[in-house]
Amino acid sequence: MLIDRYGVLDERALPAIDGVCPMLASRVRSLGVLLDPQLCLDLQALAVAKYSKLILKKADQIPQELHQGVQEAFLTLRKHGCFFQDLVRIKGKDLLTPVSRILIGNPGCTYKYLNTRLFTVPWPMKGFEIKYFSPEIFAACKALIKLNDYLHVETVQALQEQNLSETKEIEDAAVTDREQDFATFITGKGSVLEDQSSCYAPRNDCTNLKLRTSYNLTLLNYMDPLQMLHLKQEPYFGMGKMAVSWHHDENLVKRSTVAVYSYSCEGSVIDTADKQDPEGRDPAVWHVGLKVAWDIKTPGLAIPLHQGDCYFMLDDLNMTHQHCVLAGLQPRFSSTHRVAECSMGTLEYIFGKCNIALQNLQTDSNSAALSLKSLDVAILKQVEEIHNEVEFEWLRQFWFQGKRYRKFTDWWFEPIAKLEEFWKKMELMTSLMLCEVRKEKQAVEQRNNIVSCLLPHLSEREELRKEWTTSMPLKDKRKTWTERMNLQLPRHKICQGNCTASQ
Numbered sequence: 001m002l003i004d005r006y007g008v009l010d011e012r013a014l015p016a017i018d019g020v021c022p023m024l025a026s027r028v029r030s031l032g033v034l035l036d037p038q039l040c041l042d043l044q045a046l047a048v049a050k051y052s053k054l055i056l057k058k059a060d061q062i063p064q065e066l067h068q069g070v071q072e073a074f075l076t077l078r079k080h081g082c083f084f085q086d087l088v089r090i091k092g093k094d095l096l097t098p099v100s101r102i103l104i105g106n107p108g109c110t111y112k113y114l115n116t117r118l119f120t121v122p123w124p125m126k127g128f129e130i131k132y133f134s135p136e137i138f139a140a141c142k143a144l145i146k147l148n149d150y151l152h153v154e155t156v157q158a159l160q161e162q163n164l165s166e167t168k169e170i171e172d173a174a175v176t177d178r179e180q181d182f183a184t185f186i187t188g189k190g191s192v193l194e195d196q197s198s199c200y201a202p203r204n205d206c207t208n209l210k211l212r213t214s215y216n217l218t219l220l221n222y223m224d225p226l227q228m229l230h231l232k233q234e235p236y237f238g239m240g241k242m243a244v245s246w247h248h249d250e251n252l253v254k255r256s257t258v259a260v261y262s263y264s265c266e267g268s269v270i271d272t273a274d275k276q277d278p279e280g281r282d283p284a285v286w287h288v289g290l291k292v293a294w295d296i297k298t299p300g301l302a303i304p305l306h307q308g309d310c311y312f313m314l315d316d317l318n319m320t321h322q323h324c325v326l327a328g329l330q331p332r333f334s335s336t337h338r339v340a341e342c343s344m345g346t347l348e349y350i351f352g353k354c355n356i357a358l359q360n361l362q363t364d365s366n367s368a369a370l371s372l373k374s375l376d377v378a379i380l381k382q383v384e385e386i387h388n389e390v391e392f393e394w395l396r397q398f399w400f401q402g403k404r405y406r407k408f409t410d411w412w413f414e415p416i417a418k419l420e421e422f423w424k425k426m427e428l429m430t431s432l433m434l435c436e437v438r439k440e441k442q443a444v445e446q447r448n449n450i451v452s453c454l455l456p457h458l459s460e461r462e463e464l465r466k467e468w469t470t471s472m473p474l475k476d477k478r479k480t481w482t483e484r485m486n487l488q489l490p491r492h493k494i495c496q497g498n499c500t501a502s503q
């Protein structure tokens with residue numbers, strides 16, 4: 001009997017497991033993972049209790065037509081050079097991800113992971129005019145929204161089958177309210193999301209279920225292991241090389257499912273020298289690893305993923321567990337569908353914020369001179385906060401990723417240009433505010449009050465600008481931004497009781 005350290009075992013064990021625990025055997029069969037009967041006795045409660053929210057759907061249970069569209073989409077995107085390694089920040093260090101990615105989803109949506117905000121390449125949705133770079137790119141995005149619709153339906157069914165579709169916690173309700181409010185303005189049009197409004201009120205399980213399964217974007221991954229020679233070894237269970245280390249997916253709607261379509265380019269020659277290690281998983285095959293969070297005693301699970309298999313992390317599994325991706329030998333794509341929590345991550349949101357800030361700017365009808373409407377500290381503070389948000393969460397993030405979005409569509413360029421206009425006005429507002437503070441007639445007490453409230457925001461801006469322009473690894477790329485903002489950033493100096501602004 002093949003027994004490894006994390007529970008991937010021999011098929012001969014199944015009849016025995018049937019006798020001991022039919023429910024476990026059926027789960028084991030549906031997962032395609034086999035457990036040793038000995039281990040089974042110890043693990044039966046564990047497997048049912050700890051890993052029951054992971055569902056594997058094998059490729060042969062998925063419509064062939066869907067496979068064809070999605071797999072063609074991946075290959076098209078690779079052919080057009082549409083996958084990019086991201087520069088992410090982990091524990092204060094800037095690192096390039098071994099996996100290359102692209103985000104596709106609802107127009108105007110963004111998704112932040114490891115301090116990097118990605119902007120969705122919009123998939124086609126009713127009510128949005130999107131000019132794609134080529135018919136092939138259009139077809140790829142269309143195939144992915146079709147996959148999204150399919151996974152949504154499958155997810156609802158899986159949750160209902162497992163009795164996970166109901167709201168379990170009272171605290172969920174508050175979160176749901178916020179999320180639903182957001183969901184109605186960001187979506188409302190097209191595809192899976194079309195009928196959300198019919199579920200809008202009253203709040204009930206139907207609302208909650210839809211919210212937790214209406215994927216608004218997919219993060220596509222691509223990696224060719226032959227190009228990545230230095231992959232880390234899985235540290236806890238000896239599972240072999242990892243393409244993606246143990247992690248939780250971040251910034252998702254609470255208790256929302258993550259659905260993943262996996263496509264490894266099997267069929268070409270596999271280097272058999274490295275094949276089937278009797279002590280562990282098959283290193284030629286890609287796997288998803290799953291472990292209980294903060295726990296390395298409970299055995300982890302490694303689930304083999306063959307061409308076209310899908311897996312679902314249902315309900316709160318992404319929070320209670322960590323997952324990783326174990327590399328096989330062939331190149332592999334995946335499409336990871338998520339319900340991103342983007343209440344602060346949509347264009348509608350940031351435009352709304354800009355409008356609030358710019359309400360404090362007025363134009364003299366005779367001279368056309370610009371001035372601030374109010375010097376109320378709370379208002380000034382809010383403007384400076386929004387100013388930082390637009391600059392660091394949107395503009396710098398967008399331009400830093402360079403021209404990747406052009407490969408798909410020019411959709412983002414107009415709204416980003418608008419945000420830049422707003423940002424320039426906010427730069428002016430900061431100068432005007434500093435001029436006001438410097439005026440001699442300004443009462444010392446009011447001046448000090450303004451300065452002490454605004455200083456943290458201006459210092460933060462200064463620090464973040466330094467960080468963005470001097471960070472070493474991708475200095476060249478960062479230049480894109482500096483060029484873009486044409487190096488005309490005003491140099492504000494501000495210190496308690498003594499403020500100056502100089503160009």
Ligand SMILES: O=C(O)CCC(=O)C(=O)O
Pocket residue numbers: 219221244249260262288323324325334335336
């Ligand atoms: O490719 C996969 O199966 C999962 C990828 C993943 O964990 C991620 O993108 O966060």
